[in-house]
Amino acid sequence: EDKVVQSPLSLVVHEGDTVTLNCSYEVTNFRSLLWYKQEKKAPTFLFMLTSSGIEKKSGRLSSILDKKELFSILNITATQTGDSAIYLCAVKAGRRALTFGSGTRLQVQP
Amino acid sequence: NAGVTQTPKFQVLKTGQSMTLQCAQDMNHNSMYWYRQDPGMGLRLIYYSASEGTTDKGEVPNGYNVSRLNKREFSLRLESAAPSQTSVYFCASSERGGGPETQYFGPGTRLLVL
Numbered sequence: 001e002d003k004v005v006q007s008p009l010s011l012v013v014h015e016g017d018t019v020t021l022n023c024s025y026e027v028t029n030f031r032s033l034l035w036y037k038q039e040k041k042a043p044t045f046l047f048m049l050t051s052s053g054i055e056k057k058s059g060r061l062s063s064i065l066d067k068k069e070l071f072s073i074l075n076i077t078a079t080q081t082g083d084s085a086i087y088l089c090a091v092k093a094g095r096r097a098l099t100f101g102s103g104t105r106l107q108v109q110p
Numbered sequence: 111n112a113g114v115t116q117t118p119k120f121q122v123l124k125t126g127q128s129m130t131l132q133c134a135q136d137m138n139h140n141s142m143y144w145y146r147q148d149p150g151m152g153l154r155l156i157y158y159s160a161s162e163g164t165t166d167k168g169e170v171p172n173g174y175n176v177s178r179l180n181k182r183e184f185s186l187r188l189e190s191a192a193p194s195q196t197s198v199y200f201c202a203s204s205e206r207g208g209g210p211e212t213q214y215f216g217p218g219t220r221l222l223v224l
Contacts, residue, residue, distance in 0.1 A: 009150075034212065042200060042215035043153070088152065090213075095160070097143055097168060098213060102152035 023089030133201030
């Protein structure tokens, strides 16, 4: 059974802080790991990672995958209140549909 | 190009009633998915359709049926709604189901079963 675990479950920080969100997985025939941001409605895509050690970056957000240790991190630097959201990690394995973690709820206070 | 659309946006049902949630995508994607999202549970896959004409059970299929009407449309049916099916339902699509992929999500349907 595919398993994706995210930590922490929730996090409260102040604007300007840097945060690191974690995602570990146990799957067979790993294909890719995806990060999504969910505000009020549907998740929106952030990154897709398939190779170890290659950082994906978009503005203040970055993510990296470690396929040996079976985890990924999502970093957000200089956080803003607009970063407040649930961040979802999902893993694609074999031909199976994505398996999602339970998410990390991030709250950025002014 | 609307992406993934879902109807209705919100629905209230009484226990035992039936309803169908509609989903359509205009991206010519092969694969489509139905998820439910409950507090603290993340997204859980109900059913998916890897390609037109095929459907498969996901993690939590009990109490649901699906129809892949054509390549664009994938509906989710609750035959006899139960309070445990109160949730937010998301439809998603992806280009193909076999490799690394990005899924595109609809706006969600909030369902309340009394």
